Amino acid sequence: DAMVIQNPRYQVTQFGKPVTLSCSQTLNHNVMYWYQQKSSQAPKLLFHYYDKDFNNEADTPDNFQSRRPNTSFCFLDIRSPGLGDAAMYLCATSRGHPTEAFFGQGTRLTVV
Amino acid sequence: AQKITQTQPGMFVQEKEAVTLDCTYDTSDPSYGLFWYKQPSSGEMIFLIYQGSYDQQNATEGRYSLNFQKARKSANLVISASQLGDSAMYFCAMSRTSGGYNKLIFGAGTRLAVHP
Numbered sequence: 001d002a003m004v005i006q007n008p009r010y011q012v013t014q015f016g017k018p019v020t021l022s023c024s025q026t027l028n029h030n031v032m033y034w035y036q037q038k039s040s041q042a043p044k045l046l047f048h049y050y051d052k053d054f055n056n057e058a059d060t061p062d063n064f065q066s067r068r069p070n071t072s073f074c075f076l077d078i079r080s081p082g083l084g085d086a087a088m089y090l091c092a093t094s095r096g097h098p099t100e101a102f103f104g105q106g107t108r109l110t111v112v
Numbered sequence: 113a114q115k116i117t118q119t120q121p122g123m124f125v126q127e128k129e130a131v132t133l134d135c136t137y138d139t140s141d142p143s144y145g146l147f148w149y150k151q152p153s154s155g156e157m158i159f160l161i162y163q164g165s166y167d168q169q170n171a172t173e174g175r176y177s178l179n180f181q182k183a184r185k186s187a188n189l190v191i192s193a194s195q196l197g198d199s200a201m202y203f204c205a206m207s208r209t210s211g212g213y214n215k216l217i218f219g220a221g222t223r224l225a226v227h228p
Contacts, residue, residue, distance in 0.1 A: 101147070
């Protein structure tokens with residue numbers, strides 16, 4: 001059974017129209033991460049939560065926000081998607097001192 | 113600053129042969145972890161193997177082993193007996209400590225092609 005689930009797998013949104021990607025986990029891990037991965041590039045960390053503590057990467061655009069209402073769920077909100085935000089978005093979870101981090105299958109975002 | 117370097121953009125290997133994918137890292141933290149992930153064309157990141165900085169022995173998981181050379185700051189992945197299904201992108205990653213939390217950062221990746 002999948003332990004980290006991302007919905008939807010594919011998302012098409014209009015330029016400038018807010019979009020939300022979701023991630024849920026059954027592992028009860030206290031850390032959840034959001035990564036952006038553009039074609040043929042390494043995943044780039046956007047932000048992560050340690051429990052309810054939000055940690056933003058310094059170069060994450062303000063256009064990207066996140067919410068974690070409880071341990072199991074985490075959301076990525078893109079307030080005004082631009083063409084440059086088209087990418088695969090990966091959610092991952094781990095314990096606080098990870099010996100492994102589990103990823104969801106990703107959401108591939110297309111901006112039209 | 114912590115950094116992961118994978119110098120091989122692409123690698124080819126014959127089926128059933130062994131292949132080594134290179135990874136070097138830079139960190140001033142005494143405690144860190146090193147990971148390898150496989151990413152097939154479908155996009156999901158599949159965890160392969162983990163090595164802790166204080167682990168005395170090299171990690172092994174089935175056909176995967178991690179050649180950890182701490183003094184050289186390298187953590188190469190060795191895949192033995194390559195299979196066609198091993199064709200994928202491979203990422204080396206490191207966990208680092210920031211404000212008491214561990215964050216996972218990735219190298220640029222190596223694309224492996226296994227030929228029959």
